[in-house]
Amino acid sequence: MSDTPMTNRHSAAAPRQRSADHAGADLVAVKAMQRVFAAWRITTAEAARLVGVSERTWSRMRSAAWSGSLDDDQLDRASALIGIYKALHLYFGEELADRWVRMPNRGPLFGGAAPAAYMQAGGLPAILATRDYLDALRGGL
Structure with missing residues (x-):
């Protein structure tokens, strides 16, 4: 699959007006993703693919001066990635939780690939x- 972001499901609509609260939430989401990627030892290139942006854009997003906003696709990615991090820490011990995304996984979803590689290749659907x-x-299903 492509490394470019998926088409925003609201792309035909007029651009959303975001409040200051939403802008603050975007900054919190970016900082949370930075922490998740640091724990998982994700490179800049890998992080950019997971967020659905170019490496250059991800580098700008990480800077303290970034004042942009996340689109719906990026917010969905952030929410799911943070949820994955939380689920791993609830399900596994600390050390395994942060290594799990890098480990080959024979589960039917991953087909022997590391979850990080699977999510990068498959974009938002694979992350979800x-x-x-x-x-x-976690739920025993």
Whole structure:
């Protein structure tokens, strides 16, 4: 699959007006993703693919001067990635939780690939599937 962001499901609509609260939430989401990626030892290029932006854009987003906003796709990605991080820490011990995304996984979803590689290749659908997979593990489904 392509490394470019998926088409925004609201792309035909007029641009959304975002409040100051939403802008603050976007900054919090970006900082949270930075922490998740640091824990997972995700490179800049990998992080950009997971967020659905170019490396250059991800580098700008990480800077303290960034004042942009996240689109719906990026917000969905952030929510799911943060949820994956939380699920891993609830399900596994600290050390395994942060290594899990880098480990080859023979589960039917991953086909022997590391979850990080699977999510990068599959974009938002793969990120959401990984989140559902972990939620099912935690719930015993």
